[in-house]
Amino acid sequence: MAIRNTIRVTKTDSTFEREKLIRPIGFKGGYLTELWQTVSRLQSETGHHTVGLATQSVLYGDADLFAAYSEAGGNALMYALVERTLQLVRQTPFETPVQLLDAILPEVIREGIRITGKPDLNPNFIYNALISVDNAAWLLYAAENGLTQFDDLIPEPYRPALSHRNNKVAIMYQVPYGMPVEELRQAVRQGYFVMKIKTGYPGSQEEMVQKDMERLTEIHRAIGDAPTDQTASGKIVYTLDANARYERKETLLRYLDHAKSIGALDQIILIEEPLREENDEEVSDIGIPVAGDESVHDEASARRRLDQGYGALVLKGIAKTLSLSLKVAKLAHERGVPCLCADLTVNPILIDWHKNLAARLAPFPGIGMGLLETNGDMNYLHWNTLKGYHPVAGAPWTTAKNGVFELDNDFYHRSGGILTPSNHYESLFTYAC
The missing domain is CATH 3.30.390.10 (Enolase-like, N-terminal domain)
Structure with a gap:
């Protein structure tokens, strides 16, 4: 020891x-x-x-x-x-x-x-x-x-869950409520192939599901037939994220029935945290893996979701601490359940903290590589300035290519740059050490 x-x-x-x-x-x-x-x-x-x-x-x-x-x-x-x-x-x-x-x-x-x-x-x-x-x-x-390396940081009990070395991590491209359809088309042209659709529109449950269905129709008509060489089907795929806005499974099933009616159901590979935390309905019969996210606060709550038939767990090392994420990843590994990493619209340095997690998880089913959401580039007004604060700004693995981050030996050797101090954030504390 x-x-x-x-x-x-x-x-x-x-x-x-x-x-x-x-x-x-x-x-x-x-x-x-x-x-x-x-x-x-x-x-x-x-x-x-x-x-x-x-x-x-x-x-x-x-x-x-x-x-x-x-x-x-x-x-x-x-x-x-x-x-x-x-x-x-x-x-x-x-x-x-x-x-x-x-x-x-x-x-x-x-x-x-x-x-x-x-x-x-x-x-x-x-x-x-x-x-x-x-x-x-x-x-x-x-x-x-x-x-000096991320692998060395991981305490022994958590290492089996983070023992992989993916050479690619797929980027989940966030699709918020108000994003213009033309921006989606542009994202697909840039090579993004995992589209994370925000559901759970504001309003009553009835207003919410109606708007969610209309939005899916709009999205699927715009990009549903777009080709990609990154998936076995040759089509882009969708993940859904309702942030626990759905009160009952019945309402979620209405949404999925609509997805089937417009030909989008087969392209949905994951549903993140659709139901409210207090909801205890079984979800293994939905037919699409459901992932626990907001409701996973500790190992006990993660086990509860798995016992309800949830088929994946979301790691948020940049929203719930790396310390907790290691515990959740260990539990998922022991239960044979895949993990993915979802974003909080974080800055570029925190993206690489999360990328170090996603890089070491078992490849996500149906994707064949790690799965990571990152959306800061489409949301921050001064994103290029923030990129400049990264201690290894401009490294190849910090830039998306055809919808993925390509990770080489340099990424793993340098741990994505996260162990190197950032001059900008260090300079915020100007007193003598």
């Missing part, structure tokens, strides 16, 4: 940058206009310091809280929880980031409820607030133990 150093954090700091979006992003019945990039700094008693990143998404974290506050107000509440979490980290020695998360999580939950005044605060809000801290903790863990 490897001997790990006990890490004691003595100094912390944080800041954030507000990044505007090209157009409002719609999901969960709401719309985002900006995303805060939160940056946390940890310094240990040995003098090592690291800077961790997060993209805050209050709408993803807790849609009810998002609706109850201004957009900036909701972000301010999450940032306040980041600050409180950093105080807890200074009080909590740890050997691994997984151990740190387990130790502080109960108090972070209590603090989240206190700060927001929301007794039923969604756990995803908590995890989103933990991202930059967890990110910095993994980097500090690497520095304290002399680890």
Whole structure:
């Protein structure tokens, strides 16, 4: 067994940058206009310091809280929880980031409820607030133990689940409510072949499903027959993401019946989190794999979804922490269930954190490679500037080609650049170390 150093954090700091979006992003019945990039700094008693990143998404974290506050107000509440979490980290020695998360999580939950005044605060809000801290903790863990590659970071119990080396990762191209059809056609011309369609339109359940069906018809008419050489069928494929907006399976089946009537059903390979978290209906009879996403907060909730017939689990290392994602990936591996990685419209550096996960998962069924959603390039107003903050900006594996990221030995050797400090984010802390 490897001997790990006990890490004691003595100094912390944080800041954030507000990044505007090209157009409002719609999901969960709401719309985002900006995303805060939160940056946390940890310094240990040995003098090592690291800077961790997060993209805050209050709408993803807790849609009810998002609706109850201004957009900036909701972000301010999450940032306040980041600050409180950093105080807890200074009080909590740890050997691994997984151990740190387990130790502080109960108090972070209590603090989240206190700060927001929301007794039923969604756990995803908590995890989103933990991202930059967890990110910095993994980097500090690497520095304290002399680890220089992502593979070395993964504690032994989680390595079998992340033992693959895909040479390609397919990109799930996000299709939000209001995206013009011509942009979809352009994406297909650029080689994208996995289209992630946002469902769950705002409104009542009846209004929602009607609009969802109309939108699928519009999309399928525009690109359904487009050819691709990346799938066995020669056709592009769809995944659906309702962000738990459907209250009952019956309503989802209406949508799928419509998909069949327009000839789109055979191209749907996955449905992400269609039903509300409290819904306990069996889904193995739907005929299309259903993936647990928002409702997966820990190993117990992941097991619950698998027991209900869910056929895949979504990893969100950039929304629910890498530490939790390792636990979920381990469980999925033990149950023989595939995983994919879904986005939170994160910045380019966090994409490569997530890409390191997707690269090492077993190839997704029907795709034959890793599966990763990334949509920052289509949503951030200053995306090219953000790309410039990446420590290895311009590396071939940071750029999409024909709908995939092509991963070579250099990607694996350099761990996608994530263990190399970013000059921009380091410069946000200008005091002497």
